[in-house]
Amino acid sequence: MSAPVDEKKEKSFSTSDKPVTKTPTKTKKQTQSYSASDIQVLEGIAAIRHRPGMYIGSTSTSGLLHLIWEALDNAVDESVAGYGKNIWVSLSHDGWATVRDEARGMPFDLMLYQGDYLPAATVILTVPHSGGKFAEGAYKTAGGLHGVGSTVINALSEKLELTIWKDGQEFSQTFSRGTAMPHVITPCDPKLHGTQLRWLYDRSIFDVDAYYSLEAVESRLKAAAYLNRGVTFQLDAWDEVAEQQVEHIYYSRDGLPDYVRDLTTSTNNGTPLSKHVIGIVKEKDSVQVEVALQPTSGYKTVMYSYANAVRTRDGGVHETGFKAALTKVVNDYAIKLGVIKNREKDGFRPEVIQQGLNVVISVKLTNPQFQGQTKDRLNNGPVEGIVRSITDEGLKEWFESNSAAGKEWLKK
Known part of the structure; x- marks a missing residue:
């Protein structure tokens, strides 16, 4: 017995029917042009500020803390290389963070970059993938690798103050949302050496509830002391619970x-x-x-x-x-x-x-x-x-x- 035939279905496949051609209607999306004028090129500071999560993971508390970790990693790299045995970290109640070392000091002699002679330190803080860790043998081991850490801190800060003590000179420069202001070089005690980064994070980029977790910073510095025996980490931070500045020193002999x-x-x-x-x-x-x-x-x-x-x-x-x-x-x-x-x-x-x-x-x-x-x-x-x-x-x-x-x- 033959199966019943669906007449409507059979008719739809009939070769005797002439196909009906419909003119497609252009949607708003299809009529929009897409040309070279739509292509944007973001470089350097602008790229970091536009997509901060690519560099610090998120714009929450963990991302904010990552700014401290980047500065801390650079200071530790210097200590591990044999330059300095003390690192200072400071957090104030108004949102300013400071990381200082007593290492060689970031170089600030002039270098040629894109046709201009700029202090090397200025280039390091404004140009991603610039730094002294790419040359073979520059550092035996290093945690900061990509030459973007200091640049990221600068890019994501409302204001950053850089101070360097090196060879009897003090170099200071202020940055506003990544843009470098004129630098100043003055004489200083020849015994002073090292680099200090002091910054106020940009609240227009980070989440409203992002904050510097004192517990997280204490834990990180304690671990850093264990991992780098012989290096002293000094913390001066605002304690929200105690409503006062507190000081801690972390040092390990056995690691x-x-x-x-x-x-x-x-x-x-x-x-x-x-x-x-x-x-x-x-x-x-x-x-x-x-x-x-x-x-x-x-x-x-x-x-x-x-x-x-x-x-x-x-x-x-x-x-x-x-x-x-x-x-x-x-x-x-x-x-x-x-x-x-x-x-x-x-x-x-x-x-x-x-x-x-x-x-x-x-x-x-x-x-x-x-x-x-x-x-x-x-x-x-x-x-x-x-x-x-x-x-x-x-x-x-x-x-x-x-x-x-x-x-x-x-x-x-």
């Missing part, structure tokens, strides 16, 4: 072990299962690796990772390498110490091994590849294997020398 001890006491993550913090320090293929960890009776994993003293919030290859080595060595010694019999059936899963662990991972390398300007993730492929190898070797040495503490950790 990452101090950091982990602080985590153990501040995170309420159980009691330590080993008397001393496990410390691993080694350099391989020009990559400096330092790991400090301490297992506890708790169940929360507290892990912080850094690359060139910059916090990598989203981890990266250094965290991956550490976790791989940790899983392998812990299972190796679980079998060796008789805690488990069969790796395939009884082996500990990575997430179980990491429970109750307080750990800080730090790598320092010449050309780190960060994911974006906010530097939240490290992507250098070879670093994973280097960290895995060094962690593997260090953990094995610890287990061999601390079998009793190791067994207690494994039994947990």
